[in-house]
Amino acid sequence: MYTNHKLLLMILVLWSFELSGQVVFKGKVIDQNTSEPLAGVVISANNNEFAATNLNGEYSFNRSSDTTEVVFSYIGYEKKRLRNLSTKAVIKMTPSSTVLNQLVVSTNRFALDRSAAPVAISTISTELLEETKATRLDEVLNKVEGVYMVDLGNEQHTMAIRQPINYKGLFLYLEDGVPIRPTGVFNHNALLEMNMAGLRRIEVIRGPASSLYGSEAIGGAINFITLRPAAIPTGRLSVQGNTNGYRRVDFSGSNSFSKLGLGVYGYYANRTDGIRAHTDFDKLALTLKTNYIINDQNTLAFDVTRINYEADMTGNLDSAFFFSKDFTSQHTFTNRAVDALRTKIRYNHFWQNESKTMIAVFARENSIRQNPAYRVKDDYSPWGNPTGNKNLAHGEVNEDKVNSYGLVGQHTQQFTWLSGAQLSLGMNLDMSPNQFQAHYIAIHKNDEQVYADFAKTDSLLTNYEAQLRNIGTYVNWRMKLTDRLQISSALRYDRLNFDFKNHLDESAFSGAPDNADHFSAITPKVGLTYNFQPSNGLFINYSQGFLPPQISELYRGVKVPVLKPSVYHNYEIGGYFQLGKHLSFDMSMYQMNGENEIISVLLDNGSRENRNAGKTQHRGVEYGIKWLMGENVHFRLSGTNASHVFQDYKEDGADYSDNEMGQAPAWIANAELSYKPSFFKNFRASLEWQHVDQYYMDNGNTGTYPGYDIFNLRWGYELKNVEVWMNIMNATDQLYATVVRRSQWGDSYSAGEPRTWNIGMAYNFNNKQKQDR
Structure with missing residues (x-):
């Protein structure tokens, strides 16, 4: 009987040490350039995934105090490796400048892995927008393969994507997936109506996208x-x-x-x-x-x-x-x-x-x-x-x-x-x-x-x-x-x-x-x-x-x-x-x-x-x-x-x-x-x-x-x-x-x-x- 009580006491003591070694880590993960919250960031240590950020970019997990390195991973971003993570921190992740296998939203209205979309699509990143310091949208859109946006002065413009330079309604312009003008009333100067100061990134689909967005998405959709x-x-x-x-x-x-x-x-x-x-x-x-x-x-x-x-x-x-x-x-x-x-x-x-x-x-x-x-x-x-x-x-x-x-x-x-x-x-x-x-x-x-x-x-x-x-x-x-x-x-x-x-x-x-x-x-x-x-x-x-x-x-x-x-x-x-x-x-x-x-x-x-x-x-x-x-x-x-x-x-x-x-x-x-x-x-x-x-x-x-x-x-x-x-x-x-x-x-x-x-x-x-x- 005495031996059993002694064994139970030892187990309780060891368990209390284990609990005392657990530390609660809380924080947010945000985009380095925009400070936007990143949802779905995977958090791991020793190749074991144990947490992910919520829709607010927030995370909370318990780990032992001797955890030496925590890794934050997210598609389209550089991995973030941190030693001695503080118990409350704001983690800034940097978008990758070369990775093609990124998330895109224009092919399905929801975020989708680029490798799952059989279309020609290109992305203008936040970093590229920031560094270009464009006074007109053509200064960034013309960096995309297959795109020639024609400057007509004072942000007036027309477009050429898989088409000659023309003024026809062959291109669809959207904001967060919603067309900025109705079908049938196309205007080649429609991008006058964009607010460049509020852009996070731009996605360009080249070729017809009518199966998702309807008419006018002929040469492409932006x-x-x-x-x-x-x-x-x-x-x-x-x-x-x-x-x-x-x-x-x-x-x-x-x-x-x-x-x-x-x-x-x-x-x-x-x-x-x-x-x-x-x-x-x-x-x-x-x-x-x-x-x-x-x-x-x-x-x-x-x-x-x-x-x-x-x-x-x-x-x-x-x-x-x-x-x-x-x-x-x-x-x-x-x-x-x-x-x-x-x-x-x-x-x-x-x-x-x-x-x-x-x-x-x-x-x-x-x-x-x-x-x-x-x-x-x-x-x-x-x-x-x-x-x-x-x-x-x-x-x-x-x-x-x-x-x-x-x-x-x-x-x-x-x-x-x-x-x-x-x-x-x-x-x-x-x-x-x-x-x-x-x-x-x-x-x-x-x-x-x-x-x-x-x-x-x-x-x-x-x-x-x-x-x-x-x-x-x-x-x-x-x-x-x-x-x-x-x-x-x-x-x-x-x-x-x-x-x-x-x-x-x-x-x-x-x-x-x-x-x-x-x-x-x-x-x-x-x-x-x-x-x-x-x-x-x-x-x-x-x-x-x-x-x-x-x-x-x-x-x-x-x-x-x-x-x-x-x-x-x-x-x-x-x-x-x-x-x-x-x-x-x-x-x-x-x-x-x-x-x-x-x-x-x-x-x-x-x-x-x-x-x-x-x-x-x-x-x-x-x-x-x-x-x-x-x-x-x-x-x-x-x-x-x-x-x-x-x-x-x-x-x-x-x-x-x-x-x-x-x-x-x-x-x-x-x-x-x-x-x-x-x-x-x-x-x-x-x-x-x-x-x-x-x-x-x-x-x-x-x-x-x-x-x-x-x-x-x-x-x-x-x-x-x-x-x-x-x-x-x-x-x-x-x-x-x-x-x-x-x-x-x-x-x-x-x-x-x-x-x-x-x-x-x-x-x-x-x-x-x-x-x-």
Whole structure:
């Protein structure tokens, strides 16, 4: 009996020592660059996983006091190894600069491993956004393989992804997975409505994404993923200006209070007295965000963004003005004003078996008011009206308004018992009443060929209302066939209804009769991925995209609209490879065939009519290389070699079959060499090269523009909470045009910016609480 009591006492004593050796560790894991909480970070020691962060980025675990090293792991981030972890710490994790096997959200609306997505997708990281110090989005988007975003001045732009440079609705722009404008009311300047100060990263899907997002996602879809409120108090204030009259102030602040996160992000930019005449502009962008973590399974997020933009519209230059570097403007009153307000509330539910449900309800207001330079036409022309008045021109002032409300919903179901299969079911509903009105203006052109002033008349060129209703449903299925081979398939049905009411009669410029048009399509997608090992794999896919006519193509400047949707078939093969820790490479080859493209046809009576005509073929190879050449030197190359050809295409009575499409460079490349010396901590320097190859200026292939090469230099330095930078854009002062077009009126050049020095300073307000050790 005595022996048994003695043994029990010894066990109790040893157990008490064991308990006394246990230490409670608590803290948060956040992103090094944004201070956002990271959910799902795996915490381990001695190769044994024992904890993970919750939706707030928080962790809590018990370990013995003699634990010497704790490892924090998260896809897309460098592993964090800490010795002597404090009992309460904020762990900052650094995004990896080379790992391709990262999480992406644009392929399935939820975070998904890159290796599971058989698509060509690229990510612009927070770090790249921060270091570029871009004053326009094209300065970062043009770093992506296959992308050429064309600068048209003052953040105005157009796009080319797997397409020539054009102004059609072939690209879909999203914010956190929700389109920023409704289908059918595409505007090539839509990214004016983005708040660059609130971006966390940008994901670019190249090729048709209609099976998930519907129409307009033909050349590609660009998803702007916004910042979430930080886990700790953070703030930033920056000022910058350049030698071309540009000034800008950025501001942000965010924090989390237990389960509630709050953030504000914005900037004000303006330009006056730039190198080019009539190029002043103002823009205010402001975003408010909140998120609330109800519990470990339910979250709510709300945001509202306001954009106010006004800019002069200088118009393009003819060849004489361009090559003589005469940047005076023929226009004195043309302008554009944009007001945009959008808001959404998103609910996420995470089920026990890792299944997920998302519902987002949104509302948008978009208004564009303009006196556009591209609508100004001379009364006199030697071929059309040789007796016209040389001091008279014609134009219009117009306003395009659209209000939207709708929802996006998706449920993703995991089937762990079926080789990790995943099924996603989704739908979207978009109700968008649209109004457009245009007044005729008579323009006085003086003897110096300057459009000096105008008189607005009561004459209405266009005055209509259109009710847009867009309903889409889709299903995605993903399943492993073997440990390395995975199949992914998707099918989507869309129906777009236009209920058109014209307030003008048939004799008007826009004389289309009242009508109800509808367009519907089923768009499939199927792909395979084969993974050799983590971060190394191949993919192949077929996808289809469709593009219904825009409202402006159906009803503006026409009498009887009879148009079919354009259809595109895309075939693609590609791969992504990580060679050690220092070199990564991704590549995709594609062929996309277009049918029923909408063109403007010149009729015998001199009027124009939109018609379906022609077939096109787009072929290319896109590639990206990231190479850590040494401890401090990083090289990046993004490029695309492509061919865009008319297979069957007639326009204005001319047959362009087998011609190269106009404004279609055969090679576009962007490369950058960055240096961060270890002996000079927090200093960076980079040299960037942007190349655009020669291309035909028109579909008739009658003349070529030789393209251009420009170089940009960037420096930056951080000292404690202060950051300073200097960028020299177009360092060699190259005369170049971002796009050149030829028409019966002559050659038209959109001049690129001359050499521009940009200098900025920022102060970061950081919380001083204890950081990781």
